[in-house]
Amino acid sequence: MMDKRGRDQFVIRYGDEAEVHWNDAQRAQAEEVYKRSFWTESFVQWSPHGSYLATVHRQGVAIWGGPSFSRLHRFSHPNVSAYSSHPALSDAEASHLTCLASFPTVTTSALSSNSMVDSELHVLLLAQ
Secondary structure, three states, X not given: OOOOOOOEEEEEEEOOEEEEEEEEOOOOEEEEEEEEEOOOOOOEEEOOOOOEEEEEEOOEEEEEEXXXXXXXXXXXXXXXXXXXXXXXXXXXXXXXXXXEEOOOEEEOOOOOOOEEEOOEEEEEEOOO
């Protein structure tokens, strides 16, 4: 575990608010770590090991992390309805993020000009 006191971290989303808390079982209470209004338009999801938090927006997915939940990466992929990430994302190694959109989209990348993406987009995530 990454926390010295062995606490779990969890996120709550309600209305336009999102809050990250530590679950302190010894004190039988939650400790708020971070709170933000309008952080996402859709949903939030932890990375496989819980090191990063992803927020999903109309324009794509953003990855947040660190003590102040700074934005680490942003991926453009309109209308994401689901996503998954490789467990290596939590280990800060090169990895990938797979986004699923409910209908085909057109994307532009450095590797190819306009290309049609059927339903999935694999984005290479490079370690900093």
